[in-house]
Amino acid sequence: MAQRDEYSARHLSVLEGLEAVRKRPGMYIGSTDSRGLMHCVWEIIDNAVDEALAGHASNIHITLHPDDSVEVTDDGRGIPVDIEPRTGLSGLEVIFTKLHAGGKFGGGSYNAVGGLHGVGASVVNALSARLDAHVTRGGKVHSMSFRRGEPGTFAGNKPADVFTPAEEGSPLQVSGRAKRGLTGTTVRYWADREIFSPEAQFLEQELVDRARQTAFLVPGLRIVIHDHRGAQHFEEVFQYDGGIxxxxxxxxxxxxxxxxxxxxxxxxxxxxxxxxxxxxxxxxxxxxxxxxxxxxxxxxxxxxxxxxxxxxxxxxxxxxxxxxxxxxxxxxxxxxxxxxxxxxxxxxxxxxxxxxxxxxxxxxxxxxxxxxxxxxxxxxxxxxxxxxxxxxxxxxxxxxxxxxxxxxxxxxxxxxxxxxxxxIAARQHKETQRRKNALENSTMPAKLVECRNKNIESSELFIVEGDSALGTAKLARSSDFQALLPIRGKILNVQKASVSDMLSNTECAALLQVIGAGSGRSFDLEVARYGKVVLMTDADVDGAHIRTLLLTLFFRYMRPMIEAGRVFAAVPPLHRVEIINSGRQVNEVRYTYSESELVALLSDLEKSGRRYKEPIQRYKGLGEMDADQLSETTMDPAHRSLRRIRVEDAEAAERVFDLLMGSVVAPRKEFIIEGAAAMDREKIDA
Missing domain, CATH: 3.30.230.10 (Ribosomal Protein S5; domain 2)
Incomplete structure (x- = not known):
């Protein structure tokens, strides 16, 4: 027991050089997943951008190769290749093998840069199965290779090729000649998959966004991304002279x-x-x-x-x-x-x-x-x-x-x-709008048909289109957990209206009051009165327009509801097909939700020799259904289908709505002119 508890200096571990990086990579790049993999890319790119910030580079090329390697090339001054006096190593080797080494510690080479800790290049090198660096300076191309941070030479061009560690002295080699005055640095590395998780991958969109962002921040800098990983090569160029x-x-x-x-x-x-x-x-x-x-x-x-x-x-x-x-x-x-x-x-x-x-x-x-x-x-x-x-x-x-x-x-x-x-108004709203008991329900809009269940998680609010649908929905709903709020036609276009106009609009104010969580920045998801909000509109153009208006209201003023996945669109059927059964068997009823689905169903029935009643019922609105049909197809959780609205859906809806109903006319005019030729007059409901 005494030996087990013994603790002295000989039990301490001293990690030398880049060994610390491989032992604790999270300390240097945050994680070993895709985020850490991308962080290594940024470290190399930032070194190239620093040359541009210092006024010595104007072009950066980033290439993703099919063999999982990344290559970054710039036309800056090139990493120093002369001997650093204190270590006796070339500047290139010092930068790629020594932590906290570089030209960014007050030596006058850089004034304001991003890579300031002096560990970026060496950390990437330590976490790479192979790294090749090529520097063009003084009419020569200088090259050096590393394996997991150790300099040496490879027998071939792949990380798995035989590697020979460098002996004493700098392994810097002159691998070619260059035109006079031509300078720059190329770094190509293969991330060490022993360090990074198997799921880690280079995120192309994140790379594009970062390149675009950098081009905005450094006016005149040209950044080119080459992606050679797929069957078709991808290339994108970013250059902005106007800056931020x-x-x-x-x-x-x-x-x-x-x-x-x-x-x-x-x-x-x-x-x-x-x-x-x-x-x-x-x-x-x-x-x-x-x-x-x-x-x-x-x-x-x-x-x-x-x-x-x-x-x-x-x-x-x-x-x-x-x-x-x-x-x-x-x-x-x-x-x-x-x-x-x-x-x-x-x-x-x-x-x-x-x-x-x-x-x-x-x-x-x-x-x-x-x-x-x-x-x-x-x-x-x-x-x-x-x-x-x-x-x-x-x-x-x-x-x-x-x-x-x-x-x-x-x-x-x-x-x-x-x-x-x-x-201030929203805060006052929120303070007064909580789930009310039976004596307090009079403070809610008179047209709200409340449910009995006080459990927010299981409660549902159906926003229905018009009083006719409300009458049927009252009979079709489960009054225990389903509440109804009718709206009259198309609500206010909040894309163009001001906040005060939105709050003074009867339909919008009623919806905010019923949900009871405020609006805009003051919206508090924790006090929302319903677990689900379902937009139940007719399956026609007007219904889609109303749903878009409602989505715009939610996206602009109650977005946390969408982000939490608590806003849904009901999917009412378009057709009711009654299939005739032989003898005394009760006829079978099938619902279809699109024209193509109806055509497929009728084709299957003809092939099997089954008959159906004609004419086939086509629902033009929710009011045409009886309560049993509405419950079975649209409201009963056991049978219904709901489409969950995602933020991407709401963003797309807002963009389209801004185009079609916004205050800027020119884009709408172009959209109408471009789409006029493809419009089928037979589809116009006139």
Whole structure:
């Protein structure tokens, strides 16, 4: 027992060099799944982008090969190949084999970059079954290969080929000649499948999105993606000269309240760092560049970057930005409270961020990040600098006397005040809207047919089209857990209407009140009064239009219901076929849900020699069904079919609805002209 509990220095493990990376890869790349695999790609790409940021590269090529390898080529200066004096190794070998080594630690080679920890290339090398690096400098092509971080030579071109470790001295080889003045770096590596999980794979769409994002952030940089893995080679090119202003236009989905505003500035700060072992105060400069615009929606899209590295979890720069927004808007609204009818209430951060699309970048030499994945900026000085730059520029814009600026400022100020009023009204709604007992039901809309069950998870709200369908649905429903809310025809088009118009609309207000969880940003899924909401409309063009209107309302103001998978569309049948049975057998009834399904059924009946009653009943609306038919086909959980509405469905519906019913006419005109030739006049219900 005493020996088992013994603990001394000889029990300690000391991991040398890249051995630590292979032993604990999660510490360096976050995980060993697809996310970690992609993180390795970003490390190599970011090194190439840093050359572009420094003004030495203008082209980056990323190639996915069929053999599961990735190749990144840039036309930058090329990794140094001369001997590094302290180690006696070539610069190339130092960068790929030594942790915390590189040209980004204050040596003057880079000013503001993304790969700042000096572990990116060496970590990728350690986690690769093979890595080949080729550097073009001084009219020569220098090459070196590695196996799991160890330099050496391969007998062939594959990771599985015989590998000979390098002996003493640098194994750097001159593998060819290059034109004078031509420089650059090519890195090709094969991820070590002993480290990464079998399911890990390169995510093509994520690579495309990241390449597009980087091209936005580095104006003029040309990034080309080659995917040679499939039967057909895929290639996509990204280059944007407008920078983050074009990025904001790309991200914006809703109609604009303002044009894209550009805010730029900088500030200096002092930072204490270690220089050759001595703590020294150095002067730093923080450059701030922000593009932003407000739209008519309430969703916020805020992308933040530090030296082109995304910080999805924010940090000090985002905190400074948001604090400046709230401070300036409160100040300007307070000084114009009477004109804006703002009252004594104060706007908060959510009111200001509603409908905002913004891309913010800060450039700092040697920024402090929280962890190797660099998702949060920790440099304290960024907060006051960003706050000051944004406050001054935004206040100047909102109080400008120029005609165009004044019009846009009025629009965004009115929007923020409307969001504040909507938030307060929604909160009051939420406070009063809870599942009521029998004595309190009078506060709900009179047309709501409530269910008896108080268990939210099992309760269902059917939104039915018109009073005729309501009468049948009352008889068809299970009153224990199915509630009904009729709507009269087509509800308000919330794609074009303001928040106040939506709240004042009878049908929209009734729906929000019945669901009882608020609207927009203040929507609280936890207090929604029903576990499922089912849109039950007629199986015709008008029914589809009403369903689209309802989906637009849910997508814009009650999106958490869709994201939680609690919104469904009923699937009522189109046809009722009564199959005649011989003798005294009761005739069989079959329902079909499309023309093709009906044709297939009738064909099968003819082949088998069975007869059916004619004419076949075609349901033009839910009101044509009797209660038994409606229950059996559409409402009874044992027999019905429901289509779960996903966020992608709602987004597609909103895009189509914006095209067909939005305020911008030109795209709609083009759509009608393009589709006119394919339109079948026989299908027009006129």
């Amino acid at each position: 202003s074009e990025f904001v236009d790309h991200l914006s989905a809703d109609a604009p309240v303002t044009d894209v505003w550009r805010i730029q500035g900088h500030g200096a700060f002092t930072e204490r760092i270690s220089v050759e072992g001595v703590m020294t105060d150095v002067e730093r400069d923080c450059e701030v560049d922000i593009a932003l615009r407000w739209g008519v929606g309430y969703d916020t899209t805020l992308k933040s970057f530090v030296n082109i590295i995304a910080t999805p979890k924010g940090g000090t720069h985002v905190t400074g930005f948001e604090q400046a927004l709230v401070k300036v808007f409160r100040k300007v609204i307070d000084s114009n409270a009477r004109r804006l009818k703002a009252g004594n209430d104060k706007v908060d951060k959510d009111d200001v961020l509603a409908g905002l699309t913004a891309v913010m970048t800060v450039r700092i030499a040697e920024p402090q990040f929280e962890g190797q994945t660099k998702e949060i900026l920790g440099t304290p000085a960024a907060k006051p600098i960003v706050n000051k730059v944004v406050s001054e520029a935004l206040e100047q814009r909102l109080t400008s006397s120029k005609r165009a600026d004044k019009q846009e400022a009025t629009g965004v100020l009115e929007k923020v005040v409307a969001e504040m009023k909507s938030r």
